[in-house]
Amino acid sequence: MKRITLKDIAGRLDVSPATVSRALAGNSLISEATRQRVAETAAELGYQPNLTARALRRKSGSALVLILPEINGFFVPEMIFGINAAARKFGFPVMMFLTDNQFSREKELLEYAVQLGAAGVLLSISEETSDYEHITRFSRDLAPVVLIDKTADAPELPGVTINGAQAARDAVDYLWRCGHRNIAGFFGNPQLTISRRRKSGFCEALGEAGMSRPERCCFEVSQILELPGVFSRFRENMPECTAIFTMSDELLVHTYHELLRKGLRIPEDISIITVSDGFAPYYLFPNITHIHHSGFEAGYHATQKLIGMVTGENRETAGLTLPAKLCELDSVRTLSP
Amino acid sequence: MKRITLKDIAGRLDVSPATVSRALAGNSLISEATRQRVAETAAELGYQPNLTARALRRKSGSALVLILPEINGFFVPEMIFGINAAARKFGFPVMMFLTDNQFSREKELLEYAVQLGAAGVLLSISEETSDYEHITRFSRDLAPVVLIDKTADAPELPGVTINGAQAARDAVDYLWRCGHRNIAGFFGNPQLTISRRRKSGFCEALGEAGMSRPERCCFEVSQILELPGVFSRFRENMPECTAIFTMSDELLVHTYHELLRKGLRIPEDISIITVSDGFAPYYLFPNITHIHHSGFEAGYHATQKLIGMVTGENRETAGLTLPAKLCELDSVRTLSP
DNA sequence: AAAAGTAATGCAAACGTTTGCATAAATTGG
DNA sequence: CCAATTTATGCAAACGTTTGCATTACTTTT
Numbered sequence: 057m058k059r060i061t062l063k064d065i066a067g068r069l070d071v072s073p074a075t076v077s078r079a080l081a082g083n084s085l086i087s088e089a090t091r092q093r094v095a096e097t098a099a100e101l102g103y104q105p106n107l108t109a110r111a112l113r114r115k116s117g118s119a120l121v122l123i124l125p126e127i128n129g130f131f132v133p134e135m136i137f138g139i140n141a142a143a144r145k146f147g148f149p150v151m152m153f154l155t156d157n158q159f160s161r162e163k164e165l166l167e168y169a170v171q172l173g174a175a176g177v178l179l180s181i182s183e184e185t186s187d188y189e190h191i192t193r194f195s196r197d198l199a200p201v202v203l204i205d206k207t208a209d210a211p212e213l214p215g216v217t218i219n220g221a222q223a224a225r226d227a228v229d230y231l232w233r234c235g236h237r238n239i240a241g242f243f244g245n246p247q248l249t250i251s252r253r254r255k256s257g258f259c260e261a262l263g264e265a266g267m268s269r270p271e272r273c274c275f276e277v278s279q280i281l282e283l284p285g286v287f288s289r290f291r292e293n294m295p296e297c298t299a300i301f302t303m304s305d306e307l308l309v310h311t312y313h314e315l316l317r318k319g320l321r322i323p324e325d326i327s328i329i330t331v332s333d334g335f336a337p338y339y340l341f342p343n344i345t346h347i348h349h350s351g352f353e354a355g356y357h358a359t360q361k362l363i364g365m366v367t368g369e370n371r372e373t374a375g376l377t378l379p380a381k382l383c384e385l386d387s388v389r390t391l392s393p
Numbered sequence: 394m395k396r397i398t399l400k401d402i403a404g405r406l407d408v409s410p411a412t413v414s415r416a417l418a419g420n421s422l423i424s425e426a427t428r429q430r431v432a433e434t435a436a437e438l439g440y441q442p443n444l445t446a447r448a449l450r451r452k453s454g455s456a457l458v459l460i461l462p463e464i465n466g467f468f469v470p471e472m473i474f475g476i477n478a479a480a481r482k483f484g485f486p487v488m489m490f491l492t493d494n495q496f497s498r499e500k501e502l503l504e505y506a507v508q509l510g511a512a513g514v515l516l517s518i519s520e521e522t523s524d525y526e527h528i529t530r531f532s533r534d535l536a537p538v539v540l541i542d543k544t545a546d547a548p549e550l551p552g553v554t555i556n557g558a559q560a561a562r563d564a565v566d567y568l569w570r571c572g573h574r575n576i577a578g579f580f581g582n583p584q585l586t587i588s589r590r591r592k593s594g595f596c597e598a599l600g601e602a603g604m605s606r607p608e609r610c611c612f613e614v615s616q617i618l619e620l621p622g623v624f625s626r627f628r629e630n631m632p633e634c635t636a637i638f639t640m641s642d643e644l645l646v647h648t649y650h651e652l653l654r655k656g657l658r659i660p661e662d663i664s665i666i667t668v669s670d671g672f673a674p675y676y677l678f679p680n681i682t683h684i685h686h687s688g689f690e691a692g693y694h695a696t697q698k699l700i701g702m703v704t705g706e707n708r709e710t711a712g713l714t715l716p717a718k719l720c721e722l723d724s725v726r727t728l729s730p
Numbered sequence: 731a732a733a734a735g736t737a738a739t740g741c742a743a744a745c746g747t748t749t750g751c752a753t754a755a756a757t758t759g760g
Numbered sequence: 761c762c763a764a765t766t767t768a769t770g771c772a773a774a775c776g777t778t779t780g781c782a783t784t785a786c787t788t789t790t
Contacts, residue, residue, distance in 0.1 A: 071740085074741080078778090085739080087738060108777095126474075140490070171443065312676070399747070399748095409770045446775090450748050
């Protein structure tokens, strides 16, 4: 089927394609009468603008490119939902790509974003990424970039994330107030800024509470498959542990599984607290006390910020730190002194 | 920064843009010598093709459009992973959109796919969709469509999914073999073909095993928030129930939660089996016996099929039914007769 | 009534590629 | 050595939109 173009409408009405274009765009130079007629015939013929041609003429498309290291069932779905909500609100399509946590692929995909004429890029950096030059270059020369969730320590790159250190501190403080003195923390890949931030918040809070060498209480899990091994080490090193902090939902559910497998009851034998977007905590039993971090909000705000930069309405490139809030459920026991 | 175009390369080498285009495309008309020189200068200048211009000239882009009703943490992430794997392998970008399970939005997005010049569409239909005319029209006039996971009973539209009825039968047969005679089934929105198929498989299997009125054992949950209410009804109606079948991961984890909340032990007090892509079953405890349905495979095959249709290599529009396999873990108890 | 201004529209180029056709140069055959 | 063929390249149009700059037809001012 041949697609209807501006020329077809123009031909029907005996006006020029330019007039039709302007009429549909609501240009004030066009008389109300023709605007009407154009709108009618466009509807009648079922005209659909060719966004490819438009993008070519305008020298840049309207699509946002979303680059994620991977897609798992935790946090990412809600974040994508938020991204989509904001993108739809402002009429931007979203193209999604996965880097599989590979630096080389992250670079390739940024180049690909150039080829596609992306209006802007939402990037969650890969585990392997420690050099941000490809990103700064892209954002300087080509299109705005906003980092999301897995952000970097690069001040010139705006990022949207929670204050991970604070979230970890809040968790530790809460456990401490509940009487826990023997607290373990489970963290993801230490390569990632996000892991380091949460770990340092955790350690600082323990240190300030008077613990010496809080690093002893930290367990790092680069790949989720390593968890059972790390968990065994944890059991050997901290047999008296009364509470666990996990820095993500993924660590939570797998740690939960290990705990139940060892016959430990939550929270009678051991307490657990996590950072979460609030889904997993509700389908585990008992419901898991957590520091709530909305994936939807992160996605929505990052996209809104990016669109602001794309349209030029928002020039400031400061990042955004989202609040995280304690959500007290049933997985932490209060110890009597 | 100005992007490098074919003309820039052509200017440097004193050849025409046409020659450069052909050289880079590997056209055999171009001499080996110039092909070399072109390749070198292209690399030197950092040429990146403008895919927008290419799409305009070719009258259709290379992007695949993925339309999903929603994005949750179950099944969808793996499916997207599979889609991305196949799309990358063949060099197709993927644009993702969500319908929020609204029919009107599904239609809008299909139109939008036209505007974007999609090469093909992967569609998982919304809960509200019962009329497929917009889809058949699109696939007839514009670009190929492959339905995925949430498919329709429309023979002219190729779909990739599991044999849901068979999966449900397998689950029932297994429970029956384990000695269970009082089996309940939990199903999603009955509007969806996928729910109806699984439910009918469930009922048929129970019927063939000798149960009268197997519909009594079916519980339908349109919105996951309704689950607690439906679960209460289940407890009243089937107090002697010894085993539960859930048709999806989402139903599984929430049912699991309700069971534990009521103090029921799995599998001592009650057995549970589900259809799953094999993630949730491993992080719950005990590990959940399930009929395994790979989301990755579904996504990968659907995308491969779509690309085959796009490139014209694969003309046949028959759907694909993926195998589902029993994975025996620890959540089903064998009852002694 | 001529000059100046305003309103509505058209012309044509441009965005970067691709491709049918023409052409030029090199090679072959007679 | 000329004609026929092959090989390599260029020209120009096309894809559908947008937009600066004319142009036309009115209306207002002097």
